[in-house]
Amino acid sequence: MFRAYPIGRLCGIRLDVHASWFPIYALIAATIANAEPVRVLGWIDAYAVGAVAALVLFASVVVHELAHALTARRFGVQTSSISLFLFGGVATLEAEPPGPLADALVALAGPAMSAAIALAAYGAMLAVDPVVPVRYADSAAAILAYVTFANAVLATFNLIPAYPMDGGRVLRALLWRLRGDRDRATATAALVGIAFGLSFAAAGVVAVVATRTWQFAWYVVVAGFLVRTSWVQYRALRRPPVLVSVRPSRPSASEVVSVGARTADRWSV
Ligand SMILES: [Zn+2]
Numbered sequence: 001m002f003r004a005y006p007i008g009r010l011c012g013i014r015l016d017v018h019a020s021w022f023p024i025y026a027l028i029a030a031t032i033a034n035a036e037p038v039r040v041l042g043w044i045d046a047y048a049v050g051a052v053a054a055l056v057l058f059a060s061v062v063v064h065e066l067a068h069a070l071t072a073r074r075f076g077v078q079t080s081s082i083s084l085f086l087f088g089g090v091a092t093l094e095a096e097p098p099g100p101l102a103d104a105l106v107a108l109a110g111p112a113m114s115a116a117i118a119l120a121a122y123g124a125m126l127a128v129d130p131v132v133p134v135r136y137a138d139s140a141a142a143i144l145a146y147v148t149f150a151n152a153v154l155a156t157f158n159l160i161p162a163y164p165m166d167g168g169r170v171l172r173a174l175l176w177r178l179r180g181d182r183d184r185a186t187a188t189a190a191l192v193g194i195a196f197g198l199s200f201a202a203a204g205v206v207a208v209v210a211t212r213t214w215q216f217a218w219y220v221v222v223a224g225f226l227v228r229t230s231w232v233q234y235r236a237l238r239r240p241p242v243l244v245s246v247r248p249s250r251p252s253a254s255e256v257v258s259v260g261a262r263t264a265d266r267w268s269v
Pocket of ligand 1: 064065068110111158166
């Protein structure tokens with residue numbers, strides 16, 4: 001339905017931008033520009049802050065995916081692409097990690113990287129005053145505050161143990177280690193992901209009705225994406241073989257998905 005545009009290579013991995021990314025980038029940039037502490041900078045500066053902060057946010061999502069990809073490479077698994085799309089970023093691995101420990105480490109590398117970026121941005125924010133010229137100090141501080149907040153949310157939200165998020169993959173790795181069966185572990189983690197997604201959707205509906213704030217409808221959209229991804233994974237593993245000689249359809253590649261910070265809180269600086 002949408003096209004993906006290759007925009008370059010990072011450490012030998014193709015970087016794609018999906019057409020669905022452009023509207024979400026514009027929406028995030030505009031939302032940051034209109035947030036209370038940014039709006040006071042005046043509309044030109046506010047939109048400049050919004051545009052830069054949203055770009056830095058997606059750059060940090062790419063670095064998060066790169067952390068997954070380079071950890072996977074360490075275990076002999078290559079990554080065919082890293083893509084930005086409507087719901088954040090995704091690294092498409094060419095194979096599953098070779099064992100539960102590798103699986104858990106590949107999954108944990110992303111949130112660990114986001115937490116490190118949040119700490120670095122927070123440190124940079126504290127150092128803005130003596131370094132950045134006064135004219136740009138407020139804008140720089142606003143961008144760094146946003147990048148700190150967004151990466152902290154990215155690290156935390158992705159650790160929720162619900163597939164397809166990173167925490168769900170850690171849960172899968174744990175079950176794989178305990179039961180010794182990767183597919184059964186994946187199916188269970190996918191079921192937990194479906195249950196979480198449905199609860200998240202219900203919470204979104206309640207929030208829309210209770211507060212009459214339509215932004216919460218986005219939670220329902222994200223929940224729909226989580227449920228669909230988990231369901232596709234679950235069904236692929238549970239589908240019985242059609243013929244004895246034909247193996248059941250199995251996902252051939254492993255996708256490590258990062259859901260954007262927008263899912264966990266309203267955009268604010
Ligand atoms: Zn991730």
